[in-house]
Amino acid sequence: MKKSEIKQNLLFISLFLIAFLERTVFDLGANVELLTTALILTCFFMGGKKAFWLTLAVIALSDRIIGNSKIFLFTWSGFLIPALFSEKIVGSIKSWIGKLTKRLSNTITLPLAGVSVNIFFYLWTNFGVWALDSWGMYTKDLSGLVRCYINGLPFLKNQIVSSLVFIPLGYLTIKTVILLDKKLKLDFLRKKSISSPQTKVN
Numbered sequence: 001m002k003k004s005e006i007k008q009n010l011l012f013i014s015l016f017l018i019a020f021l022e023r024t025v026f027d028l029g030a031n032v033e034l035l036t037t038a039l040i041l042t043c044f045f046m047g048g049k050k051a052f053w054l055t056l057a058v059i060a061l062s063d064r065i066i067g068n069s070k071i072f073l074f075t076w077s078g079f080l081i082p083a084l085f086s087e088k089i090v091g092s093i094k095s096w097i098g099k100l101t102k103r104l105s106n107t108i109t110l111p112l113a114g115v116s117v118n119i120f121f122y123l124w125t126n127f128g129v130w131a132l133d134s135w136g137m138y139t140k141d142l143s144g145l146v147r148c149y150i151n152g153l154p155f156l157k158n159q160i161v162s163s164l165v166f167i168p169l170g171y172l173t174i175k176t177v178i179l180l181d182k183k184l185k186l187d188f189l190r191k192k193s194i195s196s197p198q199t200k201v202n
Contacts, residue, residue, distance in 0.1 A: 007181075012050060031159045032159075033159065039055050070134075071128055077124065082120055114163030123149075
């Protein structure tokens with residue numbers, strides 16, 4: 001296995017563990033989640049296919065531990081549909097942001113991509129809450145649906161804050177590790193070239 005593949009696998013495992021453990025061990029609060037962060041960063045650094053499989057693995061394995069209800073049809077698809085189209089989402093936003101600023105393109109694009117996932121998740125899962133409402137909380141009409149969306153706004157706020165904080169933090173951390181890795185390689189090569197015996201020319 002090539003070194004580049006090993007590094008990608010380590011990144012994939014790290015992002016999986018961060019999202020998985022946040023859901024099962026160190027819950028940060030209602031809808032303060034790291035799965036969107038892992039989804040977007042995996043897509044950016046490794047592509048949409050890996051983002052989809054990481055998302056599926058996290059929700060499938062974590063739900064085995066924390067459990068779920070009929071709403072899983074909406075929560076799972078609420079993450080998996082954006083994961084499926086993650087490359088297009090990131091690409092479209094990057095193209096738009098690139099017209100405004102190239103220097104900060106990625107640090108702006110990725111959080112916005114995360115927020116777009118959050119908004120889709122909010123609209124889709126709250127529709128599911130209203131449609132599957134087994135507690136009779138909402139009337140089965142437009143006013144009931146609107147009320148459901150209003151009640152879900154605090155959860156949307158937490159998700160958006162998560163994306164705006166953790167996606168840039170994750171991106172900058174990964175880029176720093178990549179730069180340090182390159183620097184260490186260059187330093188190693190310089191030391192090697194200095195310490196290697198010089199060939200005499202007659």
